[in-house]
Amino acid sequence: MSEDLKIIDEVTGSDYKWGFVSNIEADTAPKGLNEDTIRFISAKKNEPQWMLDYRLKAFNQWKKMEEPSWAHVNYPKIDFQDIIYYSAPKPKKTLNSLDELDPEVKATFDKLGISLEEQKRLSGVAVDAVIDSVSVKTTFRDELAKLGIIFCSFSEAVREHPELVKKYMGSVVPYTDNFYAALNSAVFSDGSFCYIPKGVRCPMELSTYFRINSAGTGQFERTLIIADEGAYTSYLEGCTAPQRDENQLHAAVVEIYAHKDAQVKYSTVQNWYPGDKNGKGGVYNFVTKRGLCAGERAKISWTQVETGSAITWKYPSVILKGDHSIGEFYSVAVTNNMQQADTGTKMIHIGKNTSSTIISKGISGGKSNNSYRGLVRIGKNALNARNFSQCDSLLLGDRCGAHTFPYIECSNPTAKVEHEATTSKVGEDQIFYCNQRGISTEDAVGLIVNGYCKEVFNQLPMEFAVEAQKLLAVSLEGSVG
Amino acid sequence: MNTLTETVSETKHHIPFETIASEKLTPVRKSAIDTFNNIGFPTSKDEDWKYLDLSPIKNTPFNHRAAACTNLTASEIEKYKIAGTDAVTLVFVNGVYCAELSTPHKADTFSIEFIETDNALQWFGKLAATEHQPFIALNTAFHHEGLFIHIKKGMEVKQTIHLLHLNDARQEAVAAHPRNLVVAENNSKVQIIATYHSLNHFPSLTNSVIEFFVGENAFVEYDVKQDENEKALQINQVYAQQKRNSVFDISTVTIGGKLVRNNLHIELAEPGCTAHLNGLTVAGENQTVDNHTLVDHASPNCESFQLYKNILDDDAHGVFNGKIFVRQDAQKTNAFQSSKNVLLSDNAVMNAKPQLEIYADDVKCSHGATTGQLDEEALFYFRSRGIGKKDALALLNYAFAGDVIEKINNDAMKADLLKQLAQKLRTDIEFEV
Numbered sequence: 001m002s003e004d005l006k007i008i009d010e011v012t013g014s015d016y017k018w019g020f021v022s023n024i025e026a027d028t029a030p031k032g033l034n035e036d037t038i039r040f041i042s043a044k045k046n047e048p049q050w051m052l053d054y055r056l057k058a059f060n061q062w063k064k065m066e067e068p069s070w071a072h073v074n075y076p077k078i079d080f081q082d083i084i085y086y087s088a089p090k091p092k093k094t095l096n097s098l099d100e101l102d103p104e105v106k107a108t109f110d111k112l113g114i115s116l117e118e119q120k121r122l123s124g125v126a127v128d129a130v131i132d133s134v135s136v137k138t139t140f141r142d143e144l145a146k147l148g149i150i151f152c153s154f155s156e157a158v159r160e161h162p163e164l165v166k167k168y169m170g171s172v173v174p175y176t177d178n179f180y181a182a183l184n185s186a187v188f189s190d191g192s193f194c195y196i197p198k199g200v201r202c203p204m205e206l207s208t209y210f211r212i213n214s215a216g217t218g219q220f221e222r223t224l225i226i227a228d229e230g231a232y233t234s235y236l237e238g239c240t241a242p243q244r245d246e247n248q249l250h251a252a253v254v255e256i257y258a259h260k261d262a263q264v265k266y267s268t269v270q271n272w273y274p275g276d277k278n279g280k281g282g283v284y285n286f287v288t289k290r291g292l293c294a295g296e297r298a299k300i301s302w303t304q305v306e307t308g309s310a311i312t313w314k315y316p317s318v319i320l321k322g323d324h325s326i327g328e329f330y331s332v333a334v335t336n337n338m339q340q341a342d343t344g345t346k347m348i349h350i351g352k353n354t355s356s357t358i359i360s361k362g363i364s365g366g367k368s369n370n371s372y373r374g375l376v377r378i379g380k381n382a383l384n385a386r387n388f389s390q391c392d393s394l395l396l397g398d399r400c401g402a403h404t405f406p407y408i409e410c411s412n413p414t415a416k417v418e419h420e421a422t423t424s425k426v427g428e429d430q431i432f433y434c435n436q437r438g439i440s441t442e443d444a445v446g447l448i449v450n451g452y453c454k455e456v457f458n459q460l461p462m463e464f465a466v467e468a469q470k471l472l473a474v475s476l477e478g479s480v481g
Numbered sequence: 482m483n484t485l486t487e488t489v490s491e492t493k494h495h496i497p498f499e500t501i502a503s504e505k506l507t508p509v510r511k512s513a514i515d516t517f518n519n520i521g522f523p524t525s526k527d528e529d530w531k532y533l534d535l536s537p538i539k540n541t542p543f544n545h546r547a548a549a550c551t552n553l554t555a556s557e558i559e560k561y562k563i564a565g566t567d568a569v570t571l572v573f574v575n576g577v578y579c580a581e582l583s584t585p586h587k588a589d590t591f592s593i594e595f596i597e598t599d600n601a602l603q604w605f606g607k608l609a610a611t612e613h614q615p616f617i618a619l620n621t622a623f624h625h626e627g628l629f630i631h632i633k634k635g636m637e638v639k640q641t642i643h644l645l646h647l648n649d650a651r652q653e654a655v656a657a658h659p660r661n662l663v664v665a666e667n668n669s670k671v672q673i674i675a676t677y678h679s680l681n682h683f684p685s686l687t688n689s690v691i692e693f694f695v696g697e698n699a700f701v702e703y704d705v706k707q708d709e710n711e712k713a714l715q716i717n718q719v720y721a722q723q724k725r726n727s728v729f730d731i732s733t734v735t736i737g738g739k740l741v742r743n744n745l746h747i748e749l750a751e752p753g754c755t756a757h758l759n760g761l762t763v764a765g766e767n768q769t770v771d772n773h774t775l776v777d778h779a780s781p782n783c784e785s786f787q788l789y790k791n792i793l794d795d796d797a798h799g800v801f802n803g804k805i806f807v808r809q810d811a812q813k814t815n816a817f818q819s820s821k822n823v824l825l826s827d828n829a830v831m832n833a834k835p836q837l838e839i840y841a842d843d844v845k846c847s848h849g850a851t852t853g854q855l856d857e858e859a860l861f862y863f864r865s866r867g868i869g870k871k872d873a874l875a876l877l878n879y880a881f882a883g884d885v886i887e888k889i890n891n892d893a894m895k896a897d898l899l900k901q902l903a904q905k906l907r908t909d910i911e912f913e914v
Contacts, residue, residue, distance in 0.1 A: 070528060072838075378852075380827070380828075393837070393839070395839070395841075395842035395844075396842065397842055398809065398812070398841060398842045398843070399809065399840075400840075400842065401838070401839060401840040402837070402839050403836070403837055403838045403839060404835075404836060404837040404848070405834070405836045406833075406834065406835060406836070406850070407832070407833075407834050408831075408832065408833040408834065408835075408850055408852060409830070409831075409832045409833075410822070410824065410830065410831045410832070410833075410852040411828075411829075411830045411831075412824070412827070413824035413825060413826060413827060413829060413854055414854065415824075415852065415853060416851075416852075416853040416854075417850070417851065417852040417853060418849075418850070418851045418853075419833075419835070419848075419849060419850040419851070420847065420848070420849040420850075421835070421837060421847060421848050421849070422845075422846065422847040423837055423839050423844060423845075423846040423847070424844065424845055424846070425842045425843055425844070
């Protein structure tokens with residue numbers, strides 16, 4: 001293992017070093033999942049009866065469902081009764097200044113180019129008065145509220161905007177959808193809720209970072225974004241800094257509902273603990289993400305950079321129901337060591353003149369397996385539908401695997417569907433060219449891989465893109481040779 | 482009469498194979514029946530059978546031991562022979578070899594004997610394993626008098642070997658289980674063609690299995706024409722294993738049949754092998770054609786090329802599910818796959834699933850899939866020169882499909898297919914293309 005991987009490992013393992021306040025017994029649900037657990041969670045969150053009913057319905061559905069096994073991943077069977085489904089957010093121990101931070105952790109932060117303020121936030125340094133994060137957040141919130149934008153935690157939305165939650169929750173991902181969506185619907189801990197009213201263009205990138213209570217949303221996150229007619233928003237999830245999480249199983253649900261002429265751009269950078277180089281530990285990330293272009297000319301765009309998690313199982317999808325609606329999916333998935341990723345998208349064309357674009361870049365190193373699995377379905381009435389898919393895989397070692405499983409289902413003769421995929425390794429001539437100009441092999445690979453992912457990075461919001469590039473280089477270190 | 486599943490369960494208690502075949506295979510047949518009883522028919526939940534509705538096969542009471550040769554005469558067979566060849570024609574009626582209708586074959590370059598002989602049994606079933614494969618299990622249980630074609634070392638077979646399969650379902654519903662085996666020894670060369678036809682008043686099922694062992698430096702070409710009629714169902718399984726520097730080319734052209742499923746499994750077992758897989762489907766009405774391929778790159782420095790095209794009209798349903806599997810040590814692999822599909826009507830459906838599963842890094846692999854309509858501009862070009870829309874479309878389709886047929890090396894087969902293609906596309910092409 002190279003020096004840098006060690007650093008990452010230490011960073012990712014850092015929770016133990018800094019520790020949590022351990023007195024949490026009273027706020028933790030007993031192990032296991034039954035109706036009582038769900039009632040407990042609901043009661044803890046002071047939820048109204050209808051929310052509890054929804055959870056119980058989802059739970060009953062979940063009991064009837066079987067764990068899916070079609071994905072190209074291997075993991076020991078999960079014992080769903082051996083999981084704690086609710087524990088209250090744990091306050092982190094605060095440091096007095098960045099100087100107290102482990103220098104190696106700081107080095108990684110610097111490598112990623114994370115700003116000083118953010119470094120402080122991530123490492124739990126008490127933020128001084130000048131840059132009081134709470135006041136920053138409040139300022140943002142006021143500004144958003146002036147425009148009528150609702151941006152709050154999911155529990156808050158359940159209490160304060162029940163009519164919106166009732167109307168839209170489950171409208172894109174019903175609790176009957178799949179095993180993990182049902183589980184999430186039954187036990188979801190918290191998440192974000194976002195509503196952009198008619199004709200409003202959200203003036204800033206919405207990010208979980210700015211949301212009060214963003215810490216400790218737990219393992220079953222639920223996000224609901226509603227863009228009303230003509231609204232626009234760009235939403236950021238996650239961050240590039242490595243995160244260690246004591247929850248092994250993550251089953252999140254993200255729903256996006258785009259009305260007529262609305263546009264939603266959803267960007268994710270995921271860098272959860274991928275386990276050590278022998279595949280021990282690591283997060284299981286089983287996510288259901290789906291957007292619905294309900295009205296005409298709606299547009300939903302997913303951009304994701306996936307570098308973490310031991311197992312990723314994620315298919316951000318778009319249902320193109322409105323005529324002329326557009327779906328986009330840009331993805332970079334990196335796996336190293338023993339990581340396994342089975343990720344891709346679904347584009348369901350229902351309306352007329354709909355179009356979708358899929359650009360997926362998979363990079364595998366070490367002994368990892370990286371699969372693209374995507375569905376493009378052209379419905380019978382999807383006149384003049386258009387799809388273009390490109391899935392490239394790059395192999396950085398002779399013990400890793402790269403796989404492509406596209407499903408193309410076309411039922412309309414006017415549709416034009418194109419899919420292409422390639423698998424190859426980094427060209428030796430390219431590396432030689434770089435070497436010849438004094439660039440080390442490791443840097444050369446970083447350079448080439450970054451170029452290879454450029455199409456996707458270009459879709460990320462500026463500050464994210466810069467961090468993502470660096471993250472990629474860090475993730476791949478040690479995989480060359 | 483009973484459905485297939487019931488027949489199989491009954492057979493379990495009373496195996497009458499002694500009467501129809503040598504006893505050597507009886508244990509193999511018995512265990513195949515056990516396997517089938519355990520796994521049963523695949524459902525749409527099976528990833529490999531996802532897009533195929535097998536209920537016509539499941540629910541029809543077929544006779545599995547229909548009379549061989551029936552009362553067909555040589556003149557009735559004549560029209561199925563590929564014109565212009567001095568081919569060695571081997572006729573199978575209801576899956577059973579029929580010597581009276583076949584060409585006498587005596588040659589120094591190859592030998593033909595029944596599959597139950599000791600010579601054949603050392604190869605039999607080595608590739609087409611019954612596990613997880615219900616239709617192979619059925620074939621293994623019920624096949625009768627299939628042939629073992631042995632191409633001798635260093636020999637080139639000049640004549641085309643034609644396996645002519647005819648199902649006679651004029652009296653009752655018939656299930657045929659043709660089973661053949663081809664061993665091409667080192668440095669040999671052979672062209673084999675297979676054609677499938679049927680005579681139906683009742684439904685018929687062809688559940689065929691053929692295994693190819695391609696020796697070092699051997700060249701084997703296998704061209705298939707599926708031209709059964711609208712009551713015929715077919716499951717066609719082709720297995721091939723290639724030794725060092727061998728070439729195996731297979732083309733599958735599907736024109737007729739209500740439901741056709743092709744399973745191709747090519748194993749590039751030693752370095753330096755090349756495989757070409759070509760497929761063409763021209764389907765209309767309510768035909769369903771499902772092409773599955775698996776190219777297993779088990780060794781370094783091998784190449785494979787796949788080209789599959791579908792032209793689908795009316796309510797036709799086309800499926801392509803191709804997989805390139807590159808094992809960990811199969812470095813320097815070149816594997817390419819292309820699936821191109823044209824939908825001509827509102828109700829035609831195409832499902833494509835081109836897959837790459839790759840465990841080696843020094844490879845060049847790609848696949849492409851397109852589904853759409855014919856080029857508007859090309860159509861316009863024709864029409865601007867006074868060629869009507871119907872004719873122009875037919876010509877474009879002919880050219881689109883001709884691409885695949887051009888890859889066939891067997892001239893007689895190629896000519897026959899081009900002719901039939903022109904008829905099917907209702908175009909009258911009088912010039913050589």
